[in-house]
Amino acid sequence: MLAMVAAIVLLNMWATKLKVAYPILLVVAGLLVSFVPGLPVLKINPDLIFLIFLPPLLFEAAWSVSFKEMRKWWRIIGSFAFLVVFFTAFSVAITTTYLIPGFTIALGFLLGGIVSPPDAVSTGAIMKFVKIPKSTVAILEGESLLNDASSLIIFRFALAAVATGHFVWQQAATSFLWMVAGGAGIGLALAWAFVQAHRRLPTDAPSDIALTLIEPYVMYWVAEELHSSGVLAVVAGGLFMSARRLSFLSSTSRIMGYSVWESFVFILNGVVFLIIGLDLPEIVEGLRLEGVPLRTAIGYGVLVTLVLILARMISSYAAMIATLIFRPSVAPRARSNRARFKMPLLLGWTGMRGVVSLAAALSIPVALDNGAAFPQRNLILFITFVAILLTLVVQGLTLPAFIKRGKLFEAFTEDSEQEAMQKIKRGLRQQIYHFLQHRKNDGLHEEMAVRKILQHWEEKAKSSDDEWMNDQTKAILLEMLECQRTYLAELNKDISVNEDYIRRQLYQIDLEEERLRMI
The missing domain is CATH 1.20.1530.20 (Na+/H+ antiporter like fold)
Incomplete structure (x- = not known):
């Protein structure tokens, strides 16, 4: 064997x-x-x-x-x-x-x-x-x-x-x-x-x-x-x-x-x-x-x-x-x-x-x-x-x-994978923005944490230091990931959206959650 x-x-x-x-x-x-x-x-x-x-x-x-x-x-x-x-x-x-x-x-x-x-x-x-x-x-x-x-x-x-x-x-x-x-x-x-x-x-x-x-x-x-x-x-x-x-x-x-x-x-x-x-x-x-x-x-x-x-x-x-x-x-x-x-x-x-x-x-x-x-x-x-x-x-x-x-499928009309994924990601970015704005308006005690997260997302490409992370910030980030899952679950009800793309994005969210829990 x-x-x-x-x-x-x-x-x-x-x-x-x-x-x-x-x-x-x-x-x-x-x-x-x-x-x-x-x-x-x-x-x-x-x-x-x-x-x-x-x-x-x-x-x-x-x-x-x-x-x-x-x-x-x-x-x-x-x-x-x-x-x-x-x-x-x-x-x-x-x-x-x-x-x-x-x-x-x-x-x-x-x-x-x-x-x-x-x-x-x-x-x-x-x-x-x-x-x-x-x-x-x-x-x-x-x-x-x-x-x-x-x-x-x-x-x-x-x-x-x-x-x-x-x-x-x-x-x-x-x-x-x-x-x-x-x-x-x-x-x-x-x-x-x-x-x-x-x-x-x-x-x-x-x-x-x-x-x-x-x-x-x-x-x-x-x-x-x-x-x-x-x-x-x-x-x-x-x-x-x-x-x-x-x-x-x-x-x-x-x-x-x-x-x-x-x-x-x-x-x-x-x-x-x-x-x-x-x-x-x-x-x-x-x-x-x-x-x-x-x-x-x-x-x-x-x-x-x-x-x-x-x-x-x-x-x-x-x-x-x-x-x-x-x-x-x-x-x-x-x-x-x-x-x-x-x-x-x-x-x-x-x-x-x-x-x-x-x-x-x-x-x-x-x-x-x-x-x-x-x-x-x-x-x-x-x-x-x-x-x-x-x-x-x-x-x-x-x-x-x-x-x-035989160029069998060149004549078939279907949204490209890249276009479909970009559409889903644009929707996710809008969802993240509305979620953070909503949390910012919930109370002043969380305003500093939300501002840090907004700044992190605006400068994510430049950021390489995780020292800013604390329990409150991590909790909001985890809640934000759950909000994205809810959005994708609702989006998946649209029959025109391929579920394979949704599952790939959910897998990325799972990986991001695991990364946060390891910090």
């Missing part, structure tokens, strides 16, 4: 130097690791895969995504997160049932549920190297958060159908409603309880962070024990807590928690990619014992990958056409129809598969309840690995060049 973490860190540094997304190098490294002779065979309990990896990955994604932006683009996000996932799973199921010997429709849907959700981490890592509209980023982030839930629901139903040998639509419909409604309800209820615990208990930053590490596991476990969707519980609970982070976490907890969670999720992602590499020799050996030639299995993997890409491309254009017909007012703004119809090319080409697909494939039980070997398990695992490898390497390496050379 220590060697795996060291390898993940080194590969990430190498990826940064090469200016490629680190998941690409991780999945290639996982493949190369499988060829190292003498490595021990890795045995992992399939029942623990979801419990170990999924809750923190989904929880962190829910905290990172903007719920306001999700509401703004909910139509296209909903269509990609549910309709496109179902269409992709159906396409994979039909293709594999007819073209792969021994595959049933249930096994086809099982594989479709595994490989249908694109990976948020891979897409986000690749987007660091290109500039794309914030609206597109919001759509991709919102989709990646919800499509995991929809795909894993398909996976669970298909897994039950394979295990039992039959599928009852009435029972499935009732179970589906409980999984969705129960999962979301359980997640919201537990999230509310956790928020109250943070508020009422005398926690400090380390204990706050420790609680946030426990919370997604509790949400997932309770929901699964009640036979609802643990994935939806974590997503709903994470979104609820994320929207209230300012009310129950201190600035210290927010700053420290951001770093802890970023490192924790980074390691989890890397470990999953390397695990499949360590497990690959056993998968290939299983294919050999089942009489499936390696070349044939690779061909099946390429076939499924092509189906995934085509299904997403078709779905992207269908979603754009439907939006222009039924809700043209919410379609992305562009200077020409030709430029607007280039956007589905990007959405269609961002379907890199990753950690969730790997975790789902690895969670397939080795044997059925009756003791018989799970049918086609090794082939499903191998096809999943090929699909992840091809989508990450082919699409991941070509996407930045595709955007830059």
Whole structure:
């Protein structure tokens, strides 16, 4: 495990130097690791895969995504997160049932549920190297958060159908409603309880962070024990807590928690990619014992990958056409129809598969309840690995060049990041000025402190001496920072203001508060 973490860190540094997304190098490294002779065979309990990896990955994604932006683009996000996932799973199921010997429709849907959700981490890592509209980023982030839930629901139903040998639509419909409604309800209820615990208990930053590490596991476990969707519980609970982070976490907890969670999720992602590499020799050996030639299995993997890409491309254009017909007012703004119809090319080409697909494939039980070997398990695992490898390497390496050379977004009209940030900062400066003027008029006993702060802000560029700071001045400055947070919270209600810019400014305010507390 220590060697795996060291390898993940080194590969990430190498990826940064090469200016490629680190998941690409991780999945290639996982493949190369499988060829190292003498490595021990890795045995992992399939029942623990979801419990170990999924809750923190989904929880962190829910905290990172903007719920306001999700509401703004909910139509296209909903269509990609549910309709496109179902269409992709159906396409994979039909293709594999007819073209792969021994595959049933249930096994086809099982594989479709595994490989249908694109990976948020891979897409986000690749987007660091290109500039794309914030609206597109919001759509991709919102989709990646919800499509995991929809795909894993398909996976669970298909897994039950394979295990039992039959599928009852009435029972499935009732179970589906409980999984969705129960999962979301359980997640919201537990999230509310956790928020109250943070508020009422005398926690400090380390204990706050420790609680946030426990919370997604509790949400997932309770929901699964009640036979609802643990994935939806974590997503709903994470979104609820994320929207209230300012009310129950201190600035210290927010700053420290951001770093802890970023490192924790980074390691989890890397470990999953390397695990499949360590497990690959056993998968290939299983294919050999089942009489499936390696070349044939690779061909099946390429076939499924092509189906995934085509299904997403078709779905992207269908979603754009439907939006222009039924809700043209919410379609992305562009200077020409030709430029607007280039956007589905990007959405269609961002379907890199990753950690969730790997975790789902690895969670397939080795044997059925009756003791018989799970049918086609090794082939499903191998096809999943090929699909992840091809989508990450082919699409991941070509996407930045595709955007830059194709000048895909030059025709889209959107406020620049610099202009948006300047607008927010101008509003903050006005808020600070009115706050200080108000405090100055409150009473003469504070006039000297306020005058010092005004002078500090007027000559901040020249000032380097903090000797003027005293308890009264510090108290006013801390109150001023809280006033800025209130202003940003109100500004965030404006749907035209991107929440990512608001969060960046809030992070700067948290850092300033920590600096003041250290004086």
